[in-house]
Amino acid sequence: MMRSLWTAASGMRAQQVNVDTIANNVANINTIGYKSQQASFKSLLYQNLQSTSTNNAGENKPVAAEVGLGSRVAAITSTFTQGNLTHVENPFSVALEGDGFFQIRTESGELQYTRDGSFEISPVANGNMLCTSDGNPVLDAYGNQIILPSNRVATDLVVNQDGTLAFPDGTGNPAVITDANGRPVKFGIYQFNNPAGLSKEGSNNYSVTVASGAAVAENGNAAVKQTKTHQYYTEASNVDVANEMVNLIVAQRAYEMNSKAIQASDEMMQQANALR
Template sequence: MMRSLWSAASGMISQQTAVDTIAHNLSNVNTTGYKTEKTEFKSLLYQTLQTRTTTANGENKPISAQVGLGTRVASITSNFTQGSMLSSESFTSMAIAGDGFFSVRGADGNTYYTRNGDFKLSVGNNGDLTLVTADGYPVLDSEGNPITMPGDVSSSKIQVSTEGAFGYLDGNGNFVNVANIGLYQFSNPAGLEKLSNSLLAVTDASGEALNEANTANLIRSEVRQKYVEGSNVQVADEMVNLIVAQRAYEMNSKAIQAADDMLGQANQLKR
């Protein structure tokens, strides 16, 4: 009975994490470039009560008697399926169609990655314009350098090709290529570490960033100007998952209540 109490308690703790994850998904349903998360579970160790050879008559028994010790959260996995394309009025807004990621330079000087293409223009000390994220982090080109252009360029003149060529139209209507937007892929994007401000950091699980510009055998992503990628959270699916998690939590609560009743009855036997 004590084992059942701890097993049910581990289930309640795990389902609480599942509910927290679902709530996080629902709260980010309108976050640009957000990728939904799912809680994965795994069984704890099994305890052997009887081996395959223990019977009353000493005969061989085909199966053993084992009981599980509960469950725990194994991981919270991000689902990097494509989000919907949402139209934007900004000429610096971009969405990725494919498996690529934008690269940005963080405040600490390290390179991070994001699917949030709601970019802005920042005026530098020398008057040049720099393509930055909504939080002011410079967007990098395919060579790892910030994307800059002259300060007298109007945002309405900015042009971005589907291949990622970033530039503007001069006074004669000719396209001036400034840089190629850096697009990167990962062998295991679910292994990326999620940070604040929609940034992702490279880990050993994700593998090194693969530059689409110079890495062979990669399916190139496309850049869509004046679009942003919406989150891939499906509200109906999340509500179903929430109901399932709540019912599982209640089931574990019932198991604790049943074990408590059994312990209460055991205490009454002496009387």
């Protein structure tokens, strides 16, 4: 079998993954907190055509005689640049400006992280619990569920830029909510040394991996730049439509060229088989 068939086929497979990645970006243009992804590639092994590369005089040639065997996908990397902030009418929606992530707890008890701040409230025994659209509780800086007091109107909630939650006290100065230990109730916001290494769990959620490193809490940590919170806002996707369309055209053309290489190899084999 000709090397070119396998080489071109590997290029088609790689470009198909590239198109899939671009399509996923385009599909999530309106997904809150979505971060665009980009596929990167690397070459496969090279085959030596000559074990010793010399000229007719026995002198070494300046270049080796090697032929490549195609390409493959090396990684699909997320770009965690800041998305535009979009104003909404939901008082429980909070956008992050900075590198932080909200911490939530899933039904299985696993801690996950998200940039999607389109929160809602769910009635519980002692008040109203702040949760995601999937019903997963949002956690405060101490790992506890955020419960809004039942004796206050939930829609009067005030979220300060430092992530603390408060209610109006009638004097024009919102009073910060405190927990059972007298500590201010504040969003649990965390950063990662390598956010691109986070595992994508769907529903705009991420989980910690060895590659991402452990979650670094912002609360009381002067070593990290604090993330600002903006109430009545959500963070839009950071997908650039123009760039994605250009990338899609380039990927499509690369796919077509690889298919042409397969057709050319097939025609060459037909001619070789037709020799008498």
